[in-house]
Amino acid sequence: MSGTFGGGFGGGSRGFGGFADGLGGIPGADGLREAFDQLRTAFDKRVGPRMGRGDVRAAVLALLLEQPMHGYQIIREIEDRSGGVWKPSAGSVYPTLQLLSDEGMIEASESNGRKTYSLTEVGRAEAEAAADKQAPWESSGLRDSGRVTALPKAGMELAQVAAQVARTGSSEQVVKAVDVLDEARRKLYGILAQD
Structure with a gap:
């Protein structure tokens, strides 16, 4: 050894x-x-789950439907809601936020040196349409991996x-x-x- x-x-x-x-x-x-x-x-x-970019996108939209958040809040909220099983990296959350912004789904406003993201009307419509689906952090595979x-x-x-x-x-x-x-x-x- x-x-x-x-x-x-x-x-x-x-x-x-x-x-x-x-x-x-x-x-x-x-x-x-x-x-x-x-x-x-x-x-x-x-060991543990590996979530895809589509899961990050769905999670971001679901969280922003509740309230505007900054990137770190989104990461922390996903980790909390998954019971610590899934903590997306900044390298997956921030590019997703940029993509959603480019698509016109979210907009950013700066306050106290932080960008806070909120849904646009188009983003809110997409998030509400998906609201009846299970949130990515609630998937059975993710819970079982805990x-x-x-x-x-x-x-x-x-x-x-x-x-x-x-x-x-x-x-x-x-x-x-x-x-x-x-x-x-x-x-x-x-x-x-x-x-």
Whole structure:
């Protein structure tokens, strides 16, 4: 097994590259290292739904039918309404907003340095016509994928705090953290063992 996590969890400043190197000589560190490696592998598979541009378009129109919003509000609202399962990137939302603007479906007004988007009459007609359809964030496939993405997300949050303890905690704190993680692992296996 490798002694590092490579770029780990998508790399960047939030990655865990070199984390395992700091575990040398700590009791139980091999198990912790293995757990992080398994968690990294799960995230590298990029589990979860991938929504299409048509879904982003439908979501934007549905939200703007309720009220004018700026781009970040739209992203946050879709994430909230999908239970955190779908968070469209700015790279999909802003081009969709530009396309809708080019089509005359929405218009932008600037306030406090932010563009706020609202429906035009043409956009409102299209949004109202689609209002009886299920919103993209309500699709059954998206809801079902929540159970697939919720566990890795919780594991990622656990991995982040464990890494923090490894980097900044005392030797005693690291030993206690390893005990907590070992107990959590046993409890998870206990859940699987239940009928």
